[in-house]
Amino acid sequence: MNIGICRIALRLPENDNLKAKRMLVRSVTDRVRNKSNVSISEVADNDNWELLTIGIAYVSNESRHGNEVMSKVVEYIDTIKDDGEMLDYDIELITV
Numbered sequence: 001m002n003i004g005i006c007r008i009a010l011r012l013p014e015n016d017n018l019k020a021k022r023m024l025v026r027s028v029t030d031r032v033r034n035k036s037n038v039s040i041s042e043v044a045d046n047d048n049w050e051l052l053t054i055g056i057a058y059v060s061n062e063s064r065h066g067n068e069v070m071s072k073v074v075e076y077i078d079t080i081k082d083d084g085e086m087l088d089y090d091i092e093l094i095t096v
Contacts, residue, residue, distance in 0.1 A: 003094045004066035006056040007043070008077055010084040013050065021049040024084070028054070031080055036073055052084065063093045 015021050029040045036058075043055035056073055060066035070091045078086050 001096045002060050002063040002066045004058040004070045005092045006070045008054045008089045009087040010052040012084040015049045018049050
């Protein structure tokens with residue numbers, strides 16, 4: 001069993017309150033869930049409306065497939081990130 005884990009950090013310069021951030025988080029996570037079969041959630045910077053850190057997990061039989069899925073999710077988020085810019089991302093593959 002292989003587990004793919006990804007952390008994506010986004011900066012949201014146009015946001016000015018937590019309500020707008022929550023709407024953006026909901027939009028991004030729903031769109032990613034509809035596009036691919038991954039678990040996704042906001043994992044850090046919950047009270048900072050200018051930063052968004054998303055965690056993504058995927059379980060696969062092959063590490064190559066897990067890496068491919070994570071890479072596609074990162075590319076997809078980079079294209080849909082409405083008013084934000086991607087600061088950083090990390091992909092880690094764990095074999096159990």
